[in-house]
Structure formats: structure tokens, C-alpha cells
Amino acid sequence: MxxxxxxRMALRTIAAQKLKSFFSLIGVLIGVTFLIAVVSIVQGMNVxxxxxxxxxxxxxxxxxxxxxxxxxxxxxxxxxxxxxxRRPRISYDDAxxxxxxxxxxxxxxxxxxxxxxxxxxxxxxxDIDLQGTEPSYFEIKxxxxxxxxxxxxxxxxVGAPVLVLGSEIGxxxxxxxxxxxxxxxxxxxxxxxxxxxxxxxxxxxISLDKFAVMPFRAPARRHICPLNILDELQIKxxxxxxxxxxxxETEALMRTRRGLKPSEENNFDLQNASGAxxxxxxxxxxxxxxxxxxxxxxxxxxxxxxxxIMLMAxxxxxxxxxxxxxLGAKRRDIxxxxxxxxxxxxxxxxxxxxxxxIGLAFLVRALTPLPAAVAPWSIGLAVxxxxxxxxxxxxxxxxxxxxxxxxxxxRAE
Amino acid sequence: MSDRVxxxxxxxxxxLMGAERVQALRGLTLTIRRNEYVAIMGPSGSxxxxxxxxxxxxxxxxxxxxxxxxxxxxxxTDDALxxxxxxxxxxxxxxxxxxxxxxxxxxxxxxxxxxxxxxxERRQRAEEALTRVGLENRMHHRPNELSGGxxxxxxxxxxxxxxxxxxxxxxxxGNLDSTTSEEIMRVFAELHRQGQTIVVVTHxxxxxxxxxxxxxxxxxxxxxxxxxxxxxx
Numbered sequence: 178m179x180x181x182x183x184x185r186m187a188l189r190t191i192a193a194q195k196l197k198s199f200f201s202l203i204g205v206l207i208g209v210t211f212l213i214a215v216v217s218i219v220q221g222m223n224v225x226x227x228x229x230x231x232x233x234x235x236x237x238x239x240x241x242x243x244x245x246x247x248x249x250x251x252x253x254x255x256x257x258x259x260x261x262x263r264r265p266r267i268s269y270d271d272a273x274x275x276x277x278x279x280x281x282x283x284x285x286x287x288x289x290x291x292x293x294x295x296x297x298x299x300x301x302x303x304d305i306d307l308q309g310t311e312p313s314y315f316e317i318k319x320x321x322x323x324x325x326x327x328x329x330x331x332x333x334x335v336g337a338p339v340l341v342l343g344s345e346i347g348x349x350x351x352x353x354x355x356x357x358x359x360x361x362x363x364x365x366x367x368x369x370x371x372x373x374x375x376x377x378x379x380x381x382x383i384s385l386d387k388f389a390v391m392p393f394r395a396p397a398r399r400h401i402c403p404l405n406i407l408d409e410l411q412i413k414x415x416x417x418x419x420x421x422x423x424x425x426e427t428e429a430l431m432r433t434r435r436g437l438k439p440s441e442e443n444n445f446d447l448q449n450a451s452g453a454x455x456x457x458x459x460x461x462x463x464x465x466x467x468x469x470x471x472x473x474x475x476x477x478x479x480x481x482x483x484x485x486i487m488l489m490a491x492x493x494x495x496x497x498x499x500x501x502x503x504l505g506a507k508r509r510d511i512x513x514x515x516x517x518x519x520x521x522x523x524x525x526x527x528x529x530x531x532x533x534x535i536g537l538a539f540l541v542r543a544l545t546p547l548p549a550a551v552a553p554w555s556i557g558l559a560v561x562x563x564x565x566x567x568x569x570x571x572x573x574x575x576x577x578x579x580x581x582x583x584x585x586x587x588r589a590e
Numbered sequence: 591m592s593d594r595v596x597x598x599x600x601x602x603x604x605x606l607m608g609a610e611r612v613q614a615l616r617g618l619t620l621t622i623r624r625n626e627y628v629a630i631m632g633p634s635g636s637x638x639x640x641x642x643x644x645x646x647x648x649x650x651x652x653x654x655x656x657x658x659x660x661x662x663x664x665x666x667t668d669d670a671l672x673x674x675x676x677x678x679x680x681x682x683x684x685x686x687x688x689x690x691x692x693x694x695x696x697x698x699x700x701x702x703x704x705x706x707x708x709x710x711e712r713r714q715r716a717e718e719a720l721t722r723v724g725l726e727n728r729m730h731h732r733p734n735e736l737s738g739g740x741x742x743x744x745x746x747x748x749x750x751x752x753x754x755x756x757x758x759x760x761x762x763x764g765n766l767d768s769t770t771s772e773e774i775m776r777v778f779a780e781l782h783r784q785g786q787t788i789v790v791v792t793h794x795x796x797x798x799x800x801x802x803x804x805x806x807x808x809x810x811x812x813x814x815x816x817x818x819x820x821x822x823x
Contacts, residue, residue, distance in 0.1 A: 182703065189691065500687045503648060504748070505676020505704040507669045583648045587687065 183514045187521035190490070201486040202526030204479025205566060209527045209559040212472045213534025213551060218541055219464050221549030226457045227450065229380055229546075236317050238420045240449035241288075242267060242275065242410040242427055247446075248453040264444045265435070269405045275430050276410075281423035284413040286314035287393050291401035295389060296362045297350040302387075305346060307363065307401055309393035310411075315341075317413040320390075325357045325372030328392050336394030341372040345386035361389075363397045381546065420449060476562060479526065480570040487519045487574035498578050499586025511579040519571025520564050527563025531556055595659060595755050595787045596622040596645060602653030602810075603640050614640040616810040617654065622789065624755075627782045629801035630791045637810040639760075642791045646679055646758050647671045659755050676704050680749025684761035686741045688733040688748075694720060695729040698748045705752060719747040723777060739770035746777060750786075757781065759790045763797055775800045 191198040234248060241247060245261035269287070276285050293307035308314070315327050328339050340361060347356045347370075356370045368391065377385035391397060393407070402408060412427065414420035424447050431445050491498070498511055506514075538549040603615040615637045622628055632638040643649040644656060647663055650671070656664040663674055680701075681687075688697045698716040707715070720729050723743040733741050742762060749757055759778070763771035779800060782788055790801060798804050799818065806813040 186691075193691075496687070497689055500689065501700070501704075502672065503646070503675060503681050503687070504701045505672050505752075507672040507704070509669075510704060584643050587648075587683070 180513075180517055183517035184521045186514075187518040188525070190518070191522065191525055197486075198522070198525075201482050202479070202522065202529065204475055204482050205523050205526030205563060206479070206530040206533065208472045208475030208479055209530025209563065210533045210537065211475060212468065212559055212562075213531055213555050214537040214541075215464065215468050215471075216555040217534070217538035217549045217551045218547065219461050220552050221538070221542070221547045222457075223461060224550070225547050226454055230453075230457075233318075233377070233380060233385065235448065235450045235453055236319065236411065236413055237450070238415065238417055239317055239411060239413040240420060240424050240427075240447055240452075242271075242412065242431065243408065243446045243448065245446050246448050246452075247409065248448065249456065252456075261446075266403070267407045267410060267445065269407065271431070271434065272407055272410045274434050275412075275427055278430050279412070279423060279426055281414060281419050281426055283415075283419070283423050284313045284317050286311045286317050286411040287407050288314060288411050289393055289398060289402035289406075289408045293363055293389075293397070293400060295346065295350065297359060300350050302346050302349050304387070305343075306388040307397065308388055308390045309395060309398045309401060310390060311393060313413075314390065314411065317411050320377070321375035323373050323375045324355075325370070327372055327390075333392040333394060336392055336396065336398075338366065338368045338395055338397075339371045339391065340368045341374060341390040342370055343374050343386040343388040344376045345384055346389060347373045364400055366396050368395075368397070379546065424449065472562070476566050479523070480566045483519055483523050483526075483567060484570040484573060486522070487515060487571055488577070490518070491515065491574045491578040494578075495581060495586045495589035498581050499583050499589065502581070502583035503587060508579040511581075512575045515575030515578050516568055516571040519574065520567035523567025523570065524560065524563040527559050527566075530563075531559050534559070593624040594621055594657065595624055595626075596620070596789075597657040598644075598654065600654035601641075601644065601651050601656060601664075603637075603644060603649070604652045614810055615644070615651070618807070618810070618812055620805065620812065620815070622756075622787065624787055625782070625785050626803060627778070627788045627801045628790070628803045628805060629798035630789060630805050630807065631793060631795075631798050632807035632813070633793070635809075636807040636813075638791050638793075638807050640810075641807065642758065642760055645756070645789065646681060647674045672704075676701055677752060678755050680746075680752065680754040680757045682742065682745050682749050682757065682759035682762045684764035686733070686738075686745045686765070688741060688744055690733050693730050693732055694725060694736065694744045694747075697733070697744055698751050701748060701752045715751055716747070719751040720744070722750065723747045737770075738766050739773050742766065742770075742774050743777065746774075746781075750781070755787060757786055757788045759788065761792055761794075762790060763792075763794070771797070 290308040295302040541549040601618045605612045702712040
């Protein structure tokens with residue numbers, strides 16, 4: 178019995194009874210849809226979290242030295258939180274200490290930020306992320322300048338009242354006017370706009386362009402950080418390996434500076450992009466653990482439905498089986514025919530499921546910022562599962578068919 | 591010996607119908623030689639259907655022996671019987687027994703599929719067989735697009751395609767009108783003239799009249815075995 182003929186016959190049966198076939202295939206279809214869609218979405222989410230979330234918030238090959246983790250994607254207990262609050266903060270002297278002793282080549286930016294209100298000529302921009310830092314910050318965060326310039330180390334040293342604005346604020350406060358050279362006030366103090374940053378887009382629908390950067394010693398620093406205190410020290414290495422070296426070095430330097438005994442835990446936090454993703458990795462692990470269960474349940478149900486359809490097919494086609502036997506079909510020919518037919522049926526279900534799964538993934542990509550991408554391995558797996566489920570579901574009906582007595586089968590209506 | 595297509599000795603077949611033993615065939619001895627055209631007759635319950643199933647290797651006897659072309663087939667396994675049915679026997683049934691969803695060509699190819707013939711040879715031989723029964727213009731029709739007589743010709747083509755040593759027909763005209771019946775019987779006569787061994791099981795004397803030898807069964811035994819002096823045209 179050639180495989181091709183059995184496949185063609187199965188396809189003809191499906192085409193002849195479209196609705197019935199659809200219902201019989203829906204279990205496999207849903208299972209495979211789940212598989213494709215969840216894998217694509219979770220993988221898309223992974224890419225998004227790594228490329229966008231972690232790397233844009235923290236920066237590529239960058240880590241931060243902070244009192245406590247800046248980005249938490251997992252759950253933090255009340256107790257942990259309170260313990261973090263009791264830690265000493267990062268001082269200017271801490272930053273100088275690390276910056277002077279770090280051997281690994283790295284860019285370092287002292288950094289402090291808080292929400293502030295900016296005024297210009299009667300217009301108000303509220304909730305602006307006012308960041309006090311150094312010129313290296315622009316390179317660490319990969320913030321380009323659309324017009325004007327960034328501030329100089331001299332301006333940082335003297336605490337010059339200058340600002341580089343995020344693109345959204347520039348548009349909001351100046352409405353088409355060139356913001357360069359304009360004077361903006363923060364809590365009554367005048368600041369001159371010397372540059373406007375390039376657009377950075379959104380992250381989870383939140384604008385990344387509502388910020389203003391100033392030298393960290395500028396007068397408004399007292400509104401965003403206590404005296405001589407920093408929120409964090411950002412350190413960027415040229416590559417991932419050197420980043421890990423620099424992290425280890427910074428950890429050792431800080432422990433020495435804080436006089437921690439080997440038994441004591443760090444009373445500061447070092448976080449890089451992969452550290453920030455720990456919580457998300459837990460979530461995606463849970464999803465990937467639950468996925469086989471969901472898929473398996475649908476496939477088992479789908480397999481049972483197909484088995485029933487095949488049992489019905491065997492009953493309906495008893496006469497055909499008799500004819501085939503009379504013409505010389507052996508048991509294994511009949512067995513193979515019905516198993517192949519069942520596998521074809523189920524594979525068609527899987528193919529439809531792959532279609533809907535890809536459709537769902539594209540829908541997610543179109544409607545959300547997630548770059549949901551279909552993983553080729555998930556398609557391969559889906560096809561393999563489709564064939565397998567069909568074959569397993571076909572064994573019992575096919576074995577019943579193959580054992581039919583030719584005389585009785587020929588007499589069947 | 592070599593020209594004996596069928597030789598049965600003391601062939602018996604018992605069935606269990608519930609608790610009751612039914613003896614459908616009670617020791618039949620018969621020989622059919624190459625190129626014979628034999629009609630098997632008998633009233634219902636005479637055992638002719640049972641004999642037909644045994645001759646066709648669809649069933650195995652409970653007693654006695656059956657040699658088909660000198661090979662004892664009475665004790666073969668299922669798969670071995672399937673092979674014998676495929677190579678040695680061509681069936682023609684009362685109800686045609688064509689696959690309804692397959693074309694005439696495909697129906698005729700079916701025995702070759704199970705014989706493991708290559709697709710190209712299959713097609714060529716099926717086309718030849720259909721041409722032989724005059725259906726060269728109906729190869730791609732499905733059974734429901736064909737008349738009763740045409741369907742039976744497809745069945746005959748299918749029976750002949752593997753060049754069997756025995757053409758076994760079970761009431762081949764039972765579902766056909768008298769004109770068509772005559773047409774089919776002419777096909778049989780022509781095949782016989784070409785050297786085909788034919789056994790027709792029937793209860794109609796007019797059909798049996800086409801055969802050169804008539805075997806009548808009664809109560810599972812041989813009742814009479816006569817030669818037709820005048821074979822109907």
C-alpha cells in the first residue's frame with residue numbers, strides 16, 4: 178500500500194466532509210495553536226526583554242552600583258525592602274573611590290534622578306525625569322543628540338545650569354520653536370537648553386522621551402538627591418566579559434571600602450541587564466513548563482476524537498476493507514492504510530494549528546510592542562506531534578480494520 | 591496434474607451458529623481443469639456460497655484438502671491466502687464491489703497495488719485490462735458515472751489485471767437486466783475462448799447455460815456434474 182495513495186485518500190475524505198473533519202481536527206488544531214503562539218510570544222517577549230527592556234533601561238554591557246536593585250521583575254518582600262532601606266547610600270566619595278581604582282577600562286557615570294516640573298514661558302511640563310549625571314552617560318545609554326550639544330566635563334565640575342531635553346519635552350514646551358538657547362526654570366531656577374536628544378520611542382507603551390539631563394552638580398541636584406549622595410554609578414565595559422570583570426572588581430572595591438567581613442553580605446547592589454531579567458526568566462520558565470501540559474491535554478483530546486472518527490470510518494467502510502482483502506490486501510496493508518489516514522487527518526489539523534498559531538503571533542506583533550517571532554523549531558515540533566498523535570490514535574481502529582473477516586466484510590452494507 | 595486449476599478432496603466446512611453445528615459442505619470432491627468454463631449451481635443452503643468462498647481463498651476448510659494450481663492452500667495463513675487471492679484469483683461479484691470514490695482505472699489498479707507493481711506498470715496494465723473489456727473511454731469515470739453493465743466490466747477488468755489462473759464470478763448478472771446480462775456473458779465467453787479458466791456460481795439456469803460444464807450442489811454434496819452439449823451463445 179503506497180503511502181502517497183493513503184494520504185491522498187485521507188485528504189479526499191477531509192475535503193468531502195469539511196465541517197465534520199474540522200470538528201474532528203479541532204483538538205489537534207488547538208493544541209498546536211497553543212504551542213506555536215505561546216512559543217512565539219514568549220520568545221518574542223524574551224527578545225523584547227533583553228533588547229529593549231534591560232538593555233535600554235540599564236544599557237548594553239553596563240551595570241549599576243546602587244544601594245538596592247533599580248529594576249525588580251520578581252516579587253520583593255516587605256522585609257527585604259526594609260533591609261535595603263537600612264543600607265548606606267552611595268556617596269560621591271564611594272563613586273570617586275571606585276572610579277579611581279577600577280582597572281578594567283570602562284565608562285563611568287555618576288547618576289541621580291527624580292521627577293520634576295519644568296516651566297517655560299507659562300507652559301508647564303510635569304513629571305519629567307530630571308537626571309543629574311556626566312557626559313559619559315549619553316554614551317552609556319546610547320542617547321543621540323538631535324540638535325545642540327551635550328554638556329562638558331567643565332560644566333559638570335562647576336555645576337553649570339544647562340539642560341539636554343528629551344525630544345517629547347522639547348516639542349511640548351516650545352511648540353515648534355527651537356528650544357536651543359531658551360531658558361527653562363526648575364523650582365524657580367533658570368536653566369539654559371543646550372541640546373535636544375534624539376527620539377527614543379516607547380517601552381511597554383511608556384514614553385522614553387520625557388526626560389531632561391543636567392550636570393549632576395547643577396543647582397537643582399538638591400531637589401533630586403541628598404547632599405553628596407548618588408542614586409547610582411553606571412559603569413559600561415567594552416564587552417560582556419570585561420563587564421563581568423569590572424563587576425567583580427567593583428564588588429571587591431566596595432566591600433573593602435565598606436569594610437565588610439567575608440561572612441557579611443554586600444550592603445550595596447550590582448545589577449546588569451541579565452540580573453534585571455531574573456524575574457522575567459522565572460515567568461518564562463513557568464510558561465515553558467506549563468506549555469507541554471496544555472499542549473499535551475489538547476493533543477490527547479484531539480487524539481481521542483480522531484480515534485473515534487477513525488473507528489466510525491472503519492465501520493462505514495467495512496465493505497471497502499472486504500473488497501481490498503479479496504483483492505489481496507494483507508493485514509499490514511489495511512493497518513498501514515488506516516494509520517496513514519489517521520496521521521494525515523491529524524497532520525492537517527496540526528497544519529491548520531500552525532496557521533492559526535502564526536496568525537496569532539503576527540496579531541500580537543501588530544497590536545503590541547512585542548516582536549513575537551515564530552520559532553522554526555516549534556513548527557517542526559508541531560508537525561511531528563501531529564503525525565505522532567494521528568499514528569497513535571490510528572493504531573486501534575486500524576488494527577480492528579485489519580482483523581475483519583473478508584467474507585463478513587464483503588457482505589456488509 | 592499440471593492442468594488441474596482446482597482440485598478438492600473431501601472438502602468440508604462446518605460453522606457454529608450459536609450452539610448449533612451447521613455443516614455447509616460435507617465432503618466435496620471435484621476437479622476443474624485449465625480453460626474449463628464451469629457453472630456451480632444449487633438452491634440456497636446447498637453450500638455453493640461456502641464452496642465459492644473456499645475456492646476464492648476467503649475462507650479455510652474445516653476438513654479435506656484444496657489444491658490450487660497444485661499448491662495446497664487449505665492450511666495457509668491469512669497473509670499467504672491474501673497473496674494467493676492477489677495472484678491466482680480474480681473475483682467478479684454480484685454487487686460489483688468497486689470502490690465508489692475511485693475511478694475505473696484506479697479500481698482496476700488496486701490488485702496491482704497490493705502485488706507491489708510499480709506505478710507506471712500498474713497504469714499501463716490497468717489501461718490494457720479496461721481496453722480488453724471495451725471501456726477504454728471510461729477509464730476516468732467513477733462507478734456512479736457508469737451503467738451497471740459498465741461497472742461489471744470494470745470489475746472483470748480488475749479481476750483479470752493480475753492475470754489470475756481462475757476467474758471466479760458470484761452471480762455476476764444478479765444485479766443486471768437481461769440485455770446487459772447477455773452482454774456480460776459474451777465477455778465471459780470471449781475470455782474463455784482466449785483460454786481463461788472461469789467458474790461462475792449462479793442459481794439461474796440461463797446463465798449456467800453459457801458454461802460448458804454444470805456442477806450442481808445439494809445439501810453440501812455433489813448432486814450432478816454434467817457437460818452442456820449445447821452451450822448458449
